Amino acid sequence: MQRDSDTADALIAADWVLTGASRLGTCAPDASPAAGGALGIIEHGAVAAHQGRIVWVGPESDLAQSVDLAGVPDSARLDAGGHAVLPGFVDSHTHFIFAGDRAEEFQLRHAGVSYEEIAERGGGILNTVRATRAADAETLLALGRSRLRSFAAHGTTTVEGKTGYGLDMATEARCLAIMDALAAEPGLPHIIPTFLGAHTLPPEYRGSTEGRARYVASICDEMLPAFAGKARFCDVFCERTAFTVDETRRILARAQALGYQLKLHANQLGATGGAELAAEFGAVSADHLDFASDNDLRALAAAGVTATLLPGCSFSLAMAYPQWQRFREAGLHLALATDYNPGTSYCENMQIMLALAVNAMHATLEEALLAATLGGARALGMQDEVGSLEPGKRCDLLVLTGADERELAYHFGVNLVERTVIGSIPSAKPISLPE
Ligand SMILES: [Zn+2]
Structure with missing residues (x-):
């Protein structure tokens, strides 16, 4: 008894x-x-x-x-x-709040016009910025909800979402408020909001170095303080067509001081120094890394930065795929994510990323699955919360x-x-x- x-x-x-x-x-x-x-x-x-x-x-x-x-x-x-x-999949890198689409540019790119050339003509991200600024909150909310349901239908249960199609105080704030509203709706993936005001230079600041400096100042002095506590992460697109290493360093330092955790779009289109910065700041993740050197990878591993691989971009931009073996040999924690966005990876289906990781980057299925679950959680600093099936x-x-x-x-x-x-x-x- x-x-x-x-x-x-x-x-x-x-x-x-x-x-x-x-x-x-x-x-x-x-x-x-x-x-x-x-x-x-x-x-x-x-x-x-x-x-x-x-x-x-x-x-x-x-x-x-x-x-x-x-x-x-x-x-x-x-x-x-x-x-x-x-x-459930943890998609640690997406840009799911936006209006409009870029189907026409996609066709242009595949007809031989480069992504950078399209950006210089005022297309690319700026095209989406115009549509997003013009959309009302109700429209953006409905779009966000539909997309999140589609993420979930394909197995994703946590979605990181970046701002970065507003690029002004009012629209960036609206995009964060929409993610906050969607986070309260049951049956949708968990949402982790990231402030990406430094996605590209807004049109009204273009054409002069003084304009660039004013926009970086507006990020550091106005937007970052206003969004502290509303966005968990701050991210910067450190690239030739976006923000320089010096500008990125200034933004990251300010964000870190305000309590943001850090992410970085690094070394996607060239060896721009982003990966080194991610290591220097101890970012939670460095994302893309197509052009990261062996030294960069070693520095990221030593700093405990998770490397996020985004093969949907390589696929959509018809670029060479980074090879899994290099990252494996560097001893890095790896995450696999969609980079869902209307320009360079319009795909919310993590199963496609698994297929690309295995078939084009030569990961094993086990490696790809771990990167799509526990690795994604690590890229969000949430490895104790999500990413595996275990008590707690x-x-x-x-x-x-x-x-x-x-x-x-x-x-x-x-x-x-x-x-x-x-x-x-x-x-x-x-x-x-x-x-
Ligand atoms: Zn991205």
């Missing part, structure tokens, strides 16, 4: 449970003694959660003796139907359409995610985009 009451006392309280998984890829080899391999796979694994957090992970055969299932209503029991289950983390997961996660990257161009769960709540169904 004593033994029975001990066992009863030890049962873990839960209000949500997943069973029926063929393979549960925890992305955490220590999640359970039953987890094996780089992905911490539990054959016939189950998950229990309480108030949106995972409280137990293990083989389904151990579930009833570990978790108090009496407290789980029928409506909160999810049967994976013999399909594989993984943590948010109950964010996806159920695939098939029994084996190894179909990912192999069977590409279709949606292999059957359903997504965010904080124990099934994600909202996609809706069509507003015109």
Whole structure:
């Protein structure tokens, strides 16, 4: 009798449970003694959660003796139907708040006009800036919501979102307010807001060095102080067509002093010194890195900066892909993200990024999946919150359409995610985009 009451006392309280998984890829080899391999796979694994957090992970055969299932209503029991289950994707680099599209420029680029040339003609980012400034808050909110539902439908449960299509106080503030409003809507991915006022020089400041200096000053003296506490990260596009190393250093120093965590668009189109700056400032992540040298990669690894790889850009810009092996050999923590944006990677589907990572960058599927989940979490400083299926983390997961996660990257161009769960709540169904 004593033994029975001990066992009863030890049962873990839960209000949500997943069973029926063929393979549960925890992305955490220590999640359970039953987890094996780089992905911490539990054959016939189950998950229990309480108030949106995972409280137990293990083989389904151990579930009833570990978790108090009496407290789980029928409506909160999810049967994976013999399909594989993984943590939700953490997309640590997106620009999902904008209006308009750039389909015409995309065609021009592929007809031989360079991205930089289009930018110099006032196209590129500025095209989206015009459309975003002209859009009212209601339109931007509806666009953001539709896009987030589509992210979720493809398996993403956490989305970093950057401003940077406003480039003035009012529009940047509006974009942050929209992300804040969307963050409160249930069934949508978690949103991590980033201030990217230093995305490109706004048109009204162009044409003189004095104008450049005034815009950098407006970022440092007006926008950064106003958005402290509203945006978690500050990011800068450090590139020939955007901001110089000196300008970037000034912005990062000010942001750091105001309590922002740092990210950097670095070495995407050339060896511009961004990667060195990311290491110097101890940024949480350095993103792109197509033109990072071996020294840059070593410096980033030594500084503990996560390298975020964005193969959707290489794909859309028809550029060579950075090779995974270089980053692996540098001992870097790696994240894989979409860089969802209307110019250079108009794709919210992390499964496509997995396919590109494996087929074009020569990652193993395990490496790519870890970079798309726990790596993305690390690129947001959230590795204790999301990115793997283990007790204490948010109950964010996806159920695939098939029994084996190894179909990912192999069977590409279709949606292999059957359903997504965010904080124990099934994600909202996609809706069509507003015109
Ligand atoms: Zn970007």
